[in-house]
Amino acid sequence: MTSSIRPALPDPPKASRWPARAAALLLASLAGMGSAWAQAQDALPAPEAAARQDSNQASAAAPTAARTPFRIELIAPAPLDAWLLRHAELERLRTLPDLGETELERLLLTAPADLRQLLASQGYFSPRITIERTGSIDAKDANNSTGATAAPALVRIEVEPGPLAQVADWQILLSGPVLDDPAAAEQRAALQEDWKLTAGRVFTQQDWDDAKQAALRALSRLRYPEARITHSLADIDPDRHQAHLRLELDSGPAYRFGPLQVQGSERYQPETIQRLVRLAGVEPGLDYDERLLQAAQQRLLDSGDFESAFVRLDTSADPEAAPVQASVREAKQQKLVIGVGASTDSGARLSLEHLHRRVPGLDWRAATKLQLERDTRTLNGALDSPIDERGWRWNLAAQLQRQQDGPLVTSSQQLRAGRSQGGRQLERQLYAQYDRASTQDPALAVQDDAAASLSAHYGWTRRAFDDLYNPTRGQGLALELGAGLTLAQRQPYLRARARWQAYRPAFESSDRPSRWALRLEGGTVWSRDGDNVPATQRFLAGGEGSVRGYGLREIGVPRAQGGADPGLLLTIASLEWQRPVWIDGRRSDWETALFVDAGAVANHSRALSPQIGIGVGLRYRSPVGPLQVDLAYGVERQALRLHMSVGFAF
Structure with a gap:
């Protein structure tokens, strides 16, 4: 005996369930109050009705x-x-106030079929269902003189689901050019190897739907964008508790990228958009690859020049050279942003930012920003050229900053000129930089001599996270190398800094998996006289993203007068256990965390003394990144400190 299963019933949307129930309860309440009022008016004389109206009605x-x-x-x-x-x-339907005996009898007759359909969606095709009913929903309580209803009727349902159905055999049959295309050999093999509902696996409707869609996506995202499902069958043998699966896919013709067609560009030259699309790998003559189109679309959005961008293949054209259509909507040429915020590390924050996307006569992008925080005042400006054929831009930048760390105030100026190549996975920078910084203690009227330097730097950042906003797996590595010359004493120095962050599964055998979040950071400056290197080229630690349990930039080289100077050596390590919160058997967007951070700053390796922070945290996975709240105890400070932040950046 065989039968075809029906799709599983979807979860009723809460938005449609709760208003209906609330309305039913409200109508029941109003009807009951009206009935009680009428009975009280008929049973009592007018004066007594007026006197006892409230109590009887309630x-x-x-x-x-x-x-x-x-x-x-x-x-x-x-x-x-x-x-x-x-x-x-x-x-x-249980809470409907006007449900009568006739409606209940109908529901009891259809209940077994309803339950069997639900059980079939979960892989149970031979259940035993027993329904018994006691009491009547229209019965009155004979011992109750007020005429109130008796206890509600009881419907007792016993379900023995029986054995789960298992996949006995399965087939994926292909038709179309994919059958004979030598270039699609790996694609054909991957369809078979990646199939999830193999023999012996438990069969459910949801798994069957997911497996079909996964196979279709695997075929349609490479070479064959017009692929479709022509036939699918899940043949169920309820006596043997077996499922026989058959899926037929038609590939449709193989497509190749053709010329790029740009739509919606008015202010920017089409060549700029073509460069961004080609840098994502979309070249005429290449086989269609959906991932390359998605990367091109993301590059257009990441450029900051467009409010929206869509990149698609025109499948109505010749498959051998199908045009790639890039539809964009340009962002406004100028933008002024006023920002207000706060953080536990920096306190209240006010910022004013102006962006001009095409400076007249130069066609470069100009950005200027003023930011005021509790301990820091920053003014910076930057000019960026249009992207070239290899994805590089020219950059010019300047910054003025006044920064207070404890009793010390550091005033610095910085100029930078160079080139950068940006991307979501890979970034590179090559630039020359001028730094000048001086530190003083206003209370003691002591000011250090200003230090200045010229330096050249190379920066490289690689990201391999599963999600750049809410990562749960993967890692990132950032390296920076620099060589400079102090201007006062003409002393050469070298500077290096490295950061590594990773997410790894923890306790994978558990039915509720968690993860480890690891972070390492190190930096060093080699100089015969480190005091001559500007403070902006040396290191401080402490705060969110560094060593929790300590204030922002609180960890450094202690001064005899109080406070801390930046050091020539930096080491930071962090280990965090992140565990998702499960509610009603489902994974929620909340997570808990336990962590330990350690960091040290010194001028000599023998003077490195780790400052340790331990604590607990709460995470919420929001669309813009994780919302983090951490309560950390600084072991050396012997005090608790609260840290809050939003978003993930590496």
């Missing part, structure tokens, strides 16, 4: 409003019992 309305026509007792193995009760039609 006593009658309460049981009527709370009246439930019947209640359900469902007996089944956990967690199947809660799932069935949540989706059963009986439960959804």
Whole structure:
């Protein structure tokens, strides 16, 4: 005996369930109150009715409003019992206030079929279902002189789901050019190797739907964008508890990228958009690859010049040279942004930023920003050229900053000129920089001599995270190398800094997996006289993203007068255990964290003394990145400190 299964019933949307229930309860309450008022008016003389109206109305309305026509007792193995009760039609209609005996009888007749359909979606095709009912929903309590209804009727449901169905055999049949295309050999093999519902696996409707869609995506995202499912069958043998699966896919013609067609560009030259698209790998003559189109679309958005961008293949054209269509909507030429914020490390923040996307006569982008924080005042400006054929831009930047760390105030100036190549996975920078910085203690009227330097730097950043906004796996590595010359004493120096951050699975055998978040950072400056290197080229530690439990830039080389100077050596290590929070058996967007941070700053390796912070945290996975709240204890400070931040950046 064989039969075809029906799709699983989707979860009823909460937005549609709760308003209906609330409305039903409200109508029941109003009806009960009206009935009680009428009975009280008929039973009592007018004066007594006026005197006792409130008490009688309250006593009658309460049981009527709370009246439930019947209640359900469902007996089944956990967690199947809660799932069935949540989706059963009986439960959804149970609270209707006007449900009568006729409607209940109809529901009881259709309940077995409803439950069988729900069980089939979970892989149970031979269940035993017993439904018993006691009591009547229209019965009155003979011992109650007020005429209130008796206890609601009881519907008792016993479910023995039986064995789970397993996949006995499966087939993926292909038709179209993919059958004979030598270039698609790996694609054909991957379809078979990546199939999830193999023999012996438990069969459910959701897994069957997911497997079909995964196979279709694997075929349509490379070479064959017009691929489609021509036939699919899940043939179920309920007596043997077996599923026989058959999926037929038609590839359609193979497509190659053709010329680029730009739509919506008015202010920018089409060549700029073509460069961004080609840098993503979309070249005429290449086989269609959906991932390359997605990368091109993301490059257009990341450029900051467009409010929206869509890159697609025109499948109505010749498959051998199908045009790639890039539709863009340009952002406004100028933008002024006023920002207000706060953080536990920096306190209140006010910023004013102006962006001009095409400076007249230069066609470069200009950005100017003023930012005021509790301990820092910063003014910077930058000019960036249009992107070239290899993805590089010319950059010019300048910055003025006044920064207070404890009792010390550092005033610095910085000029930078160079080139950069940006991307979501890989970034590179090559630039020359002028630094000048001086530190003073206003309370002691002591000011250090200003230090200045010229230096050349190379920066390289590689990101391999599964999600650049809310990463759960992967790693990132950033390296910076520099060589400079102090201007006062003409002393050469070298500077290096490295950062590494990774997310690794923890306790993978657990049914509720968690992860480790690891972070390492190190930096060093080699100089015969390190005091001559500007403070902006040396290192401080402490605060969110560094060593929690300590203030921002609090960890440095201690001064005899108080405070800390930047050091020539930096070491930071962090280990964090992140565990998702499960609610009703489902993974939520909340996570808990336990962490330990350690960091040290010194001028000599023998003077490195780690400052340790330990603590607990709470995370929320928002669309813009994780919202983090950490409570950390600085072991050396012997004090608690709260840290809050939003977003992920590496």
